[in-house]
Amino acid sequence: MSTTERPRILVVGGGYVGLYAAKRIMKKMRYGEATVTVVDPRSYMTYQPFLPEVAAGSISPRHVVVPLRRVLPKAEVLTGRVTSIDQDRKVAVVTPLVGEAYELPFDYLVIALGAVSRTFPIPGLAEQGIGMKGVEEGIGLRNHVLEQLDKAESTTDEDVRRKALTFVFVGGGFAGAETIGEVEDMARDAAKYYSTIKREDMRFILVDAADKILPEVGPKLGTWGKEHLESRGIEIYLNTSMDSCVDGRVVLKNGLEVDSNTIVWTAGVKPNPVLARYGLPLGPRGHVDAQPTLQVTGTDYIWAAGDNAQVPDVAARKAGVENAWCPPNAQHALRQAKVLGDNVISGMRGFPQHEYSHSNKGAVAGLGLHKGVAMIVMGKTKIKLKGRLAWYMHRGYHGMAMPTWNRKIRVFADWTLGMFLKREVVSLGALETPREEFYEAAKPAPAPAAAAAPAQKAKAS
Incomplete structure (x- = not known):
């Protein structure tokens, strides 16, 4: 970390909003005008809409992550966590991956922490559940599912086999429906x-507490998506939830009980809990309370956007929808990041702030190879697509929304190769414990029983 006399713009979080906001700020900033510092516990940004395809092996995991230092070469990128903020002194406490925490002064602050999985105190969930918020979880889920097939193939125990071939997914929104489909x-x-x-x-089960799945694409397409998944043999249980999953024994509120080694949790997200330690005004669900200008309420030097912010949906409110808030999706995050970056520059130079306003352009979802749903909004017209055409829309939209041309090209190359080559179905579960085999080979061998006997007699005498 370098020291500087220039004003520091501290960006907390290197996700979608943090990355794009930092890029926008440095693009608009004059040479030497300020120092941009990005702090994140990971040195890369993950494009989360592609995690289901990572889990299915359609995209290489390395191609859905963007290295921050490569994309932000003129910024300071610190690998660590901002654990607290002193607004009076304008100082943040950074806890690095190794070593002691230190204070980092700032002049302007951007809160872009994103969200974490929303969980409930369900017995067994912490021990058995698999999330879908990071690329590591996508890789882990893929390896885990293929390992279950290996287990089922290698055993003659019907109970073990049945448990290995039962897959339970909790949450029927975009993440849950796309992941189970893929x-x-x-x-x-x-x-x-x-x-x-x-x-x-195999037995695939999708559980949701709501009365429908894929609410983001509307009731008709959501119903079609449900019927499509059911036609593939996926059991869907709505208006129910999971009571417990201790040792893989899944108990649903509707009375169904199954044994499963695979419990995938995609039941929504919540703002990062660390926000409560920043001293910022929070909404009822823990989001940072932001104005239409993306400035944090009551401040003129702090901005927030993305999944960790409660941002008024100006376009929806103008259309007559009261108390409308921007939903947590990539469509809003990308556009908010650009407005936020411009407003930070305007704030530094004493210019007026601009409000963020964006009309919903629709939603797309992939449900496996050549299968999907899409709702495209053009003015007052809603175009609803399903099947292969919707799947092309899904891939086209997210392929172009993927940050950097480097990653766009790599993703499209993966898809192109997938048209001609069969899907890889190899499990690399040993990646999670790479030293295990070496440890077994290198650890001292136990002393032979014959050699140990004289030593024991000598000790006794």
């Missing part, structure tokens, strides 16, 4: 290479 697609392909496993031997 993973079921992958498992169906993988089963072709196992002599004793067929798709009919």
Whole structure:
């Protein structure tokens, strides 16, 4: 970390908003006008809409992450966490990956921490659940599912086999529906290479407390998505929730009980809990209370956007929707980041702030290879698509929304190769414990029993 006499713009979080806001600020900033510092516990940004395709093996995991230092070469990128903020002194406490925490002064502050998985105190969830917020979880889920097929193939115990081939997904929004659609697609392909496993031997279960899935695309497309998943043999239970999953024994509120080694939790997100330690005004659900200008309420030097911010939806309110807030999706995050970056520059130079206003352009969702739903909003007209055409819309939109041309090209290359080559169905679960085999080879061998006997007699005498 360098010291500087220039004003410091501290960006807390290197996700979608943090990355794009920092890029925008440095693009608009005059040479030497300020120092931009980005703090995040990871040195890369993850494009989360592609995690289901990572779990299915359609995209290489490295291609959905963007290295911050490469994309922000003129910024300070610190790998650590901002654990507290003193607004009176304008100082943040940074806890690095190693070493002691230190204070970092700032002049302007951007809160872009994003969100974390929203969980509940369900017995067994912390021990058994698999989230879908990071690329590590996407890779882990893929390896885990393929390992379950290996287990089922190698055992003659029917209970062990049934538990390995039962997959439970909790949450029917974008993340849950897309993930179960992609993973079921992958498992169906993988089963072709196992002599004793067929798709009919597997059990996929989707659970949601609401009365519908995919609410983001509207009721008609949501209903079609549900019927489509059910036509593929996926069981969907609505208006219910999971009571417990201790040791893989899944108990649903509707009375259903199953044993499963795979419990994927995608039941929504919540703002990062660390926000409560920043002394910022928070909304009822823990979001930073922001104005239409993305300035934090009551301040003129702090901005917030993305999943961790409660931003009024100006366009929806003008259309007559009261108390409308911007939903937590990539569509708003990208556009908010640009307005935020411009407003930070304006704030530094004493110019007026601009309000963020964006009309919803629709939503797209992929449900596996060549399967999807899409709702495109053009003015007052809503175009609803399903099937292969919607899947093309899904890939086209998110492919172009992927940050940097480097990553865009790599993602489209993965898709192009996938048109001609069969899907990889190899499990690399050993990646999670790479030193285990070396440790077994390198640890001292136990002393032979014959050699140990004289030593024990000598000790006794």
